[in-house]
Amino acid sequence: xxxxxxxxxxxxxxxxxxxxxxxxxxxxxxxxxxxxxxxxxxxxxxxxxxxxxxxxxxxxxxxxxxxxxxxxxxxxxxxxxxxxxxxxxxxxxxxxxxxxxxxxxxxxxxxxx
Amino acid sequence: xxxxxxxxxxxxxxxxxxxxxxxxxxxxxxxxxxxxxxxxxxxxxxxxxxxxxxxxxxxxxxxxxxxxxxxxxxxxxxxxxxxxxxxxxxxxxxxxxxxxxxxxxxxxxxxxx
Numbered sequence: 001x002x003x004x005x006x007x008x009x010x011x012x013x014x015x016x017x018x019x020x021x022x023x024x025x026x027x028x029x030x031x032x033x034x035x036x037x038x039x040x041x042x043x044x045x046x047x048x049x050x051x052x053x054x055x056x057x058x059x060x061x062x063x064x065x066x067x068x069x070x071x072x073x074x075x076x077x078x079x080x081x082x083x084x085x086x087x088x089x090x091x092x093x094x095x096x097x098x099x100x101x102x103x104x105x106x107x108x109x110x111x112x113x
Numbered sequence: 114x115x116x117x118x119x120x121x122x123x124x125x126x127x128x129x130x131x132x133x134x135x136x137x138x139x140x141x142x143x144x145x146x147x148x149x150x151x152x153x154x155x156x157x158x159x160x161x162x163x164x165x166x167x168x169x170x171x172x173x174x175x176x177x178x179x180x181x182x183x184x185x186x187x188x189x190x191x192x193x194x195x196x197x198x199x200x201x202x203x204x205x206x207x208x209x210x211x212x213x214x215x216x217x218x219x220x221x222x223x224x225x226x
Contacts, residue, residue, distance in 0.1 A: 042202050042216030091156065102214060104157040
């Protein structure tokens with residue numbers, strides 16, 4: 001397995017548009033996390049899945065954000081009616097097995113104009 | 114709540130110099146501690162970790178010791194290389210099973226030849 005992958009790597013959109021990002025975790029990992037990283041800051045937790053169940057959501061995840069993991073494999077993060085403040089790097093991580101170390105993907109960089 | 118404080122960067126060093134990046138934490142429970150590294154244009158990579166007091170994590174010449182009495186997890190390397198130039202993040206997680214990561218703001222390291 002080549003690790004966690006994310007698609008697209010970059011996304012430029014206009015304010016008010018909807019965007020969707022995809023994350024493919026390491027295949028044997030049952031836990032999946034989404035984080036957001038703004039310029040000059042560390043990543044901040046958004047939401048967590050165990051298999052297909054979304055078990056925790058941060059207060060950062062407003063009603064415009066929705067995440068799914070329909071079959072317990074890949075996950076999608078959708079942002080509706082994007083705002084300029086949504087511009088950030090969106091990171092996905094997965095973990096599983098002994099130690100529960102989280103392994104991160106390369107991220108999707110979103111720019112809202 | 115849980116938090117991580119790192120020294121501000123950038124840290125600018127010449128090749129073969131000694132590196133220390135300070136990290137202190139506040140946690141409601143008994144955390145595991147991590148250092149992640151982010152190279153330009155790439156995602157976060159786990160550098161090292163420690164799960165209990167007095168443990169020393171080490172990898173690629175980097176070391177950090179979990180100091181419960183000073184709530185610290187400082188990153189050190191005896192001789193840095195140009196290829197070590199990156200942003201370094203200190204992070205913690207609390208709890209067993211799944212647990213989200215709380216990150217510091219990151220410290221940029223620039224190593225010149």
